[in-house]
Amino acid sequence: MAIVITNGEYYIQNTKTGKVKKTKDINEATQFYHVNKAMRKILSKPAQCKGYYLFDTEDTYSRRKQNRKHYSQDVRKILYDKANGKCAICGKSLLFSDITLDHIIPLIQNGKDEVENLQVCCYECNQMKGSILPIDLYQKVTEIFMYQTEKNTKCKLKWKIAHRLLLSCIK
Numbered sequence: 447m448a449i450v451i452t453n454g455e456y457y458i459q460n461t462k463t464g465k466v467k468k469t470k471d472i473n474e475a476t477q478f479y480h481v482n483k484a485m486r487k488i489l490s491k492p493a494q495c496k497g498y499y500l501f502d503t504e505d506t507y508s509r510r511k512q513n514r515k516h517y518s519q520d521v522r523k524i525l526y527d528k529a530n531g532k533c534a535i536c537g538k539s540l541l542f543s544d545i546t547l548d549h550i551i552p553l554i555q556n557g558k559d560e561v562e563n564l565q566v567c568c569y570e571c572n573q574m575k576g577s578i579l580p581i582d583l584y585q586k587v588t589e590i591f592m593y594q595t596e597k598n599t600k601c602k603l604k605w606k607i608a609h610r611l612l613l614s615c616i617k
Contacts, residue, residue: 448503449484450475451495458487458498466494472503481554485576492573500577515559517547525566535571535583544568552577588616 451458456468457475469475478484481500488495526542533540534548548567551557554577567575575583592612599605 449478449481449500450503451478451484451488451498452501453498458495460487466491477503481577489573489576492570514553517561517564521561522547525561525564529566532566533568533571534565535567535575535580538568540566540568546572548572548575550580552579555579 450472452475456470457472459467459469459474460476461467478487484500488498522545523542525547526545531540532538545566546569547564549557549559550563550565553559557563592609596605596609
């Protein structure tokens with residue numbers, strides 16, 4: 447499997463300095479051999495990669511990406527109302543014009559491209575979730591939060607108490 451990052455016209459090419467360069471030639475594009483590494487690249491350069499997606503040059507993933515259903519404004523409005531105008535992942539209030547639709551079970555993991563498998567998300571959360579299951583995202587965010595909080599806590603005793611309380615709430 448060889449994955450490239452594209453917006454349909456340009457492809458992402460890494461430079462030796464780690465910057466992002468765009469090219470129209472797919473042969474010059476950086477090839478990733480794992481979906482997570484390609485997604486990390488997109489997430490590490492959000493401004494340069496906005497509107498870009500993964501394209502598998504060898505597998506059915508690319509065909510799935512291209513053959514996604516386009517949902518009408520009516521369906522989007524129903525999902526928006528069902529979510530009370532909030533992102534399903536972070537809870538942030540969204541304008542209707544700012545929503546993105548996220549497959550709860552990603553297509554790459556055999557999720558269905560149907561309304562029942564969709565949720566309203568902000569762009570940032572949709573990009574962060576990528577092609578992982580909600581439970582995997584939850585676990586990863588929890589690990590990051592716990593690690594960063596412990597690392598940045600000055601009072602270790604308070605952290606030990608808070609850590610135990612937090613663990614009792616999330617397990």
